[in-house]
Amino acid sequence: MKTKKRITIIDIAKDTGFSKSTVSKVLRNESFVKESTKEKIEKSIKKLKYHPDEIARSLVKKTGTNFIGLIISDITNYFYTELVRHVEEAAKKRNCNIILCNTNYEEEEEKEYINILINKRAMGIILATSTVEDKNIKFLINEEFPFIVFGNKWKKINADVITIDNFKSAKIAVNYLIAKGHYKIAHFAGPQNSSSGQERLKGYLKGLEDSYIEVNKKYIFETEGTSKGGYEATKKLLELLNKPTAIFAYNDFVAIGIMELLKERSLEVPNDYSIIGFDDIKLSSLKMIDLTTIKQPITEEASEIIRVLFKRIETGPTGKTDKIIFDTEIIERSSVLDKNKVIKIS
Amino acid sequence: MKTKKRITIIDIAKDTGFSKSTVSKVLRNESFVKESTKEKIEKSIKKLKYHPDEIARSLVKKTGTNFIGLIISDITNYFYTELVRHVEEAAKKRNCNIILCNTNYEEEEEKEYINILINKRAMGIILATSTVEDKNIKFLINEEFPFIVFGNKWKKINADVITIDNFKSAKIAVNYLIAKGHYKIAHFAGPQNSSSGQERLKGYLKGLEDSYIEVNKKYIFETEGTSKGGYEATKKLLELLNKPTAIFAYNDFVAIGIMELLKERSLEVPNDYSIIGFDDIKLSSLKMIDLTTIKQPITEEASEIIRVLFKRIETGPTGKTDKIIFDTEIIERSSVLDKNKVIKIS
């Protein structure tokens, strides 16, 4: 699997009769090259279809490879899709390319990708898997490798982190439902090995507590954070005798799964069940879905990820890390019933 | 922006007292290294946190960098999202990583990314933008750079191509609508600078012709292939005096845009308008959307892309290229009304 014979700086040196260092000079268009020889060399470059080898270049310049590794769990999760898109864009502005690493939710893959990225001399790594492994973070810290964590464990770890306040945002969601007259509120929690899952659950609990609503443990379901998870949890929820009137879903995906099952059972949103999601993926704004949700400012987060990561690349480990917490906002759509406005008939 | 001082093979040579070639030997675990020295060296490697530099390695071995460039128009287009996911997976199996290049539908970006990928010594390029530029293909052929085209211009170009038969598939879609009793069928065509857009339009025309249905030019709208495109075209369509009963959309996205506007106007699918899409993105299977559509076997396509690309990388340009055409199938859901089964009341 050898690559075809590359044509190098030497080939064009031979072709023109100049030395390779002169060729190198016109390549980097240094001054002090006679116009005529510059032209000759450039002509030869075109003729021989020469392209400078960035790899060799970065080797001697000891400058970066201009690769950034982006590790995510699942690119078909639309929330991450949007992250990828914006990160790629932001990286491009700094002349960097993204090496896409999809772990498919498998822990070992995360570790493996990290090693690959280190060996391939990525300049930095963005860890955006939903359940970042502690040991991997420790490993990266120990290696003194530039990296940044997205959306996870911001309090505990000594690394740069870009995220939102999941706890607070979850409280906001619950308070919103309460304000709309709901008090029987279920929570379809995310994976409890992810900090976002944990924090949102805690926020839910606190939200209820603040309004003196007693927690009904039967109203809490742990899901895997996918639409399938929401779908399955809804099945169980519908078996409850004392059913809730509203559901706070771990994320929009889960919320959509809920809608799926309700539709199958000819139950209506929001009349039978109110739903609030999390993330505000593009899907949620479709009229056919029209999900009320908590919006993450994904574009801003993405550019901060790149900004902070580059800072880290430049400074190296300093002991001081950045924790950037973005605000969320509630996007009101039609999936939550305002019970205060409902005329009571009975 | 220098990277931190890397520890190299020489550092661990010094540390252990052996020569760098001996170190190199244990790295590639060659035989003929005394067990005890091997152990010492390995210990030192761990101690100094040494990682072999794949980049430097590939320089001297003249073997590939194990990078594959994937150029797409828009990763948030769910169809491509799924492509990316499967391509990444297939590449991983061959120990390759994906450099993700999102052109954002801008032609110049495509050219720019190609240059970057060549300079960074990618092993090959997957061109999966919706409107691949002829000149870029010619450029790559001329450079003798390994590449493969996905979903475009398979007849015309002398390059490896993986695609479906858009013409035939479009005919199938139209025939399906006709079989369901529709004869006033509109087509929301895709960009006519993309071959898929052209071919699907031709297939639509031929499908009508085969059933002796006269073409109504007012029923043909060119869209940009997005949900917004479908949304806007539907606005115009609703202004028609003689309205169609069914719409064949360029892709599922466009179809969803149609649904959006219909929903806004309180029009129903399929009772007021039947819709058939193209691609079968995951979204389309949601109960809230439930779109009848033409399915592309994206997983299989992705693995063929990688297989054929690797073949090309190995053989280099041979003059003979592969054109692999996948079959599509129709996925029946609820967005098409069977007019034959409708009881006529009037």
Next chain:
DNA sequence: TTGTAGGCGTTATCAG
């Protein structure tokens, strides 16, 4: 079993 030397494609320093 281990070490030496040359080279991969560039850049960079310093003479000429």
Next chain:
DNA sequence: CTGATAACGCCTACAA
């Protein structure tokens, strides 16, 4: 203005 020459981090005969 132009051209040797020594790196960059690693591999690979060939020698010891």
